Amino acid sequence: xxxxxxxxxxxxxxxxxxxxxxxxxxxxxxxxxxxxxxxxxxxxxxxxxxxxxxxxxxxxxxxxxxxxxxxxxxxxxxxxxxxxxxxxxxxxxxxxxxxxxxxxxxxxxxxxxxxxxxxxxxxxxxxxxxxxxxxxxxxxxxxxxxxxxxxxxxxxxxxxxxxxxxxxxxxxxxxxxxxxxxxxxxxxxxxxxxxxxxxxxxxxxxxxxxxxxxxxxxxxxxxxxxxxxxxxxxxxxxxxxxxxxxxxxxxxxxxxxxxxxxxxxxxxxxxxxxxxxxxxxxxxxxxxxxxxxxxxxxxxxxxxxxxxxxxxxxxxxxxxxxxxxxxxxxxxxxx
Numbered sequence: 001x002x003x004x005x006x007x008x009x010x011x012x013x014x015x016x017x018x019x020x021x022x023x024x025x026x027x028x029x030x031x032x033x034x035x036x037x038x039x040x041x042x043x044x045x046x047x048x049x050x051x052x053x054x055x056x057x058x059x060x061x062x063x064x065x066x067x068x069x070x071x072x073x074x075x076x077x078x079x080x081x082x083x084x085x086x087x088x089x090x091x092x093x094x095x096x097x098x099x100x101x102x103x104x105x106x107x108x109x110x111x112x113x114x115x116x117x118x119x120x121x122x123x124x125x126x127x128x129x130x131x132x133x134x135x136x137x138x139x140x141x142x143x144x145x146x147x148x149x150x151x152x153x154x155x156x157x158x159x160x161x162x163x164x165x166x167x168x169x170x171x172x173x174x175x176x177x178x179x180x181x182x183x184x185x186x187x188x189x190x191x192x193x194x195x196x197x198x199x200x201x202x203x204x205x206x207x208x209x210x211x212x213x214x215x216x217x218x219x220x221x222x223x224x225x226x227x228x229x230x231x232x233x234x235x236x237x238x239x240x241x242x243x244x245x246x247x248x249x250x251x252x253x254x255x256x257x258x259x260x261x262x263x264x265x266x267x268x269x270x271x272x273x274x275x276x277x278x279x280x281x282x283x284x285x286x287x288x289x290x291x292x293x294x295x296x297x298x299x300x301x302x303x304x305x306x307x308x309x310x311x312x313x314x315x316x317x318x319x320x321x322x323x324x325x326x327x328x329x330x331x332x333x334x335x
Contacts, residue, residue, distance in 0.1 A: 009210035016203030039260025085299035090322025107312025108259035116263035127274035
């Protein structure tokens with residue numbers, strides 16, 4: 001029954017994310033904003049909602065075992081950036097191999113890519129440092145949470161400021177296809193767009209709540225740590241929207257949207273969610289957590305170092321990120 005529940009809620013999450021992302025793309029086109037804003041802010045936040053809701057609902061929920069909920073929350077918070085920076089970028093490169101060859105590159109708009117990675121590396125380093133501050137030192141932890149929230153606000157301002165110039169040089173957003181609800185013979189207007197966004201959000205909440213219950217049940221049934229289960233299973237499931245969207249975009253040659261969808265979600269989840277985890281969970285440097293954090297920082301730093309090339313990031317370099325995830329998985333499964 002647990003497997004059926006996890007599968008059903010996963011389907012709900014994927015359908016909701018598709019509706020949400022499609023609506024956001026049309027919103028970006030209507031507003032005349034850059035692919036950077038649409039990919040790094042709108043699409044990234046939209047498809048990040050499932051993994052965002054999972055830890056929030058787990059931590060703040062009133063049902064279930066408190067310590068298990070905290071472990072699910074921490075695992076989901078830290079597992080998402082790990083999955084994005086390693087497995088998602090590797091899968092995107094693997095798909096591009098077919099058309100671009102072993103010597104090919106993925107070439108997003110460079111200033112936006114570097115900005116995303118710089119903000120993420122700073123924020124995730126702050127979140128990591130917070131693990132070594134005793135929970136009793138609440139004021140110090142609260143200060144770091146404020147820094148993380150302020151970092152994301154600063155990131156939004158910097159991304160939006162760059163939008164006008166990018167649109168002028170040909171990086172404006174173009175929505176592929178039609179608004180999904182118009183296939184039901186609804187008019188393509190702002191009301192239909194708002195209805196699609198609202199319906200998708202409701203489905204995301206329902207799917208996330210069901211997924212939390214399924215992870216709790218699986219943890220109890222198999223005798224596996226809820227933290228480890230959340231670090232491995234929750235991100236793989238909830239990051240699927242980013243993976244699928246980025247793969248589709250890179251196949252269409254829209255590298256800025258493809259990469260922005262991933263790196264923008266990394267910034268979102270490396271700032272706001274750790275800010276919550278620092279305050280509301282033990283947020284301790286357990287071995288499972290530290291191993292994942294090190295792999296995530298290494299993957300993001302590797303991306304940043306390879307983002308300096310004029311041709312973009314080589315496909316082989318992105319495959320290295322996949323190797324980091326395999327190494328992390330091997331360490332966790334042998335413990």
